Amino acid sequence: MPTIGILCGGGDAPGLNAVIRAVVKYGAGQLGWRLIGIQDSFNGLFEVPYRVMDLTPVACRGLLQRGGTILGTTNHGDPFNREGGHDKSAALVQGLDMLGIEGLIVIGGDGTMRISQQLIDLHGLKIVGVPKTIDNDLSATDVTFGFQSAVDCATDALDRLHTTAASHDRVLVLEVMGRDAGWIALHAGISGGADVVVIPEIPWEAARIVRKIEERRANGRPFSLIIVAEGAVPTGERVAPGKAGQRVVDAIEALLPASEVRLTVLGHLQRGGSPVAIDRLLATRLGVGAVDLVEAGRWGEMSCLKNGKVDGVRIKDAIQTYRRVDPEDELVRTARATGIEFGG
Ligand code: F6P
Numbered sequence: 001m002p003t004i005g006i007l008c009g010g011g012d013a014p015g016l017n018a019v020i021r022a023v024v025k026y027g028a029g030q031l032g033w034r035l036i037g038i039q040d041s042f043n044g045l046f047e048v049p050y051r052v053m054d055l056t057p058v059a060c061r062g063l064l065q066r067g068g069t070i071l072g073t074t075n076h077g078d079p080f081n082r083e084g085g086h087d088k089s090a091a092l093v094q095g096l097d098m099l100g101i102e103g104l105i106v107i108g109g110d111g112t113m114r115i116s117q118q119l120i121d122l123h124g125l126k127i128v129g130v131p132k133t134i135d136n137d138l139s140a141t142d143v144t145f146g147f148q149s150a151v152d153c154a155t156d157a158l159d160r161l162h163t164t165a166a167s168h169d170r171v172l173v174l175e176v177m178g179r180d181a182g183w184i185a186l187h188a189g190i191s192g193g194a195d196v197v198v199i200p201e202i203p204w205e206a207a208r209i210v211r212k213i214e215e216r217r218a219n220g221r222p223f224s225l226i227i228v229a230e231g232a233v234p235t236g237e238r239v240a241p242g243k244a245g246q247r248v249v250d251a252i253e254a255l256l257p258a259s260e261v262r263l264t265v266l267g268h269l270q271r272g273g274s275p276v277a278i279d280r281l282l283a284t285r286l287g288v289g290a291v292d293l294v295e296a297g298r299w300g301e302m303s304c305l306k307n308g309k310v311d312g313v314r315i316k317d318a319i320q321t322y323r324r325v326d327p328e329d330e331l332v333r334t335a336r337a338t339g340i341e342f343g344g
Helices: 016-030 041-045 089-099 110-123 147-168 183-191 206-218 244-255 277-295 330-337
Strands: 003-008 034-038 052-054 103-108 127-131 171-176 196-198 224-229 261-265 301-306 309-314
Touching: 003 016, 003 041, 003 089, 016 034, 016 103, 016 277, 034 041, 041 089, 089 110, 103 110, 103 277, 110 127, 127 277, 147 171, 147 183, 147 224, 147 277, 171 183, 171 244, 183 196, 183 224, 183 330, 196 206, 206 224, 206 244, 224 244, 244 261, 277 301, 277 309
Parallel strands: 003 034, 003 103, 103 127, 127 301, 171 224, 171 261, 196 224
Antiparallel strands: 034 052, 301 309
């Protein structure tokens, strides 16, 4: 029976433990694999004693609804050390050999998948990937687990901001995560009834945002809710220098000085806590899909959801394109049709 290692890479996302549980239940519980969990991404393999744990079905009880990851994760676990240190990939390979690990299941986003592809190309490692990110920016899968939990968190925040904004006749701005993609802001903005949705794919103009606020006031709605993706930029700029929400607040205040404008930055609340049901389901399906890829010898592939069905895609192909919101997308049209302003 094979000995397989499993690790998480990059930022955490709700559903990581559900993937681990699925791989353990199926791979170790039903197929008889020995499954070794590697701690803190690839970092657990660099030094002796290796930081690893035996993952048995009994040891992994109660994981389905638990947030975070029992294995730990980091976005400073690049064995090729692009951050300026030395290349530790040979030590990693040695660690795998010492532990008798024949193949790896790597749960991660595009950064981790790039590292995995490099390990495959340079060291011939056997790796199967599982896509993860709250940002939903991987083009090779219909959706990533963790995304819906983040959207629900942001939608709940909008619901809460709605009542206080209405009580005080304020303009409340919510900044959400998403890196360079506006998926969380777009989905939560529609679901939470935001008046303005500001996303990186549609550069914003202060005048348009202010016009929307004024139109609402003229229509007897003296408050407004604005959701801003962290990567959003004003027209004419290409790179978001951070503080995207604060910049929108400042721009509104400059044009409407008499308004009370407040900012909430949702931050890591979007990544913490229990995964919602759809993420538990997706994580479980992708975990089982990864085990099936290993069993079929389809190394170098990543489990994914394609047109609603679990499938596999070559990691090499999966990292080619970053998925951003298409401004002509049906979702953007739906938002505009229901009165949402994008600021551009
Ligand atoms: O990629 C997931 C994500 O949460 C992004 O939405 C965000 O930009 C980034 O990670 C935050 O990273 P960190 O937790 O390292 O601050």
